Amino acid sequence: MNAPIDKPRFRPVPWTPLETPQDVELWIEEHNMAMQELISPKETGYGVRFTLAPGGEVVMQTGADAVILDVEPDAEWIAPLIIAATGAEAPKGRIWVLPSDKLVQLIMGLSSLVDSTTLVSGHKFGTRARNVLY
Structure with missing residues (x-):
């Protein structure tokens, strides 16, 4: 007898490239509304997982003062783009x-x-990230 397979709580959503800052602001607003509807205020580690077409994943959490990125090891190649887009310095670890x-x-x-985005909950962003956001 096979054990039932739990369906994932959140499913990947195919990505449509955003071409203007207004497109990005609309996407941010839509994702914020979705998270408010689907994620309990008691949950932690919530955000958006970006699955990159060339390979790898980046998980993002936003707060009033900071954007936290968890650049997973298979996506380390994206670091120069993050630096170029934001002017940030690369961190010593994988948490930006x-x-x-x-x-x-x-x-x-x-x-x-x-390639796609997926809402996440319960992601471990690391101590430094939690201290900045809470």
């Missing part, structure tokens, strides 16, 4: 803490490389 005013530039830079 960027000023919140760099969000639009970051997403514009990533847009042509994204």
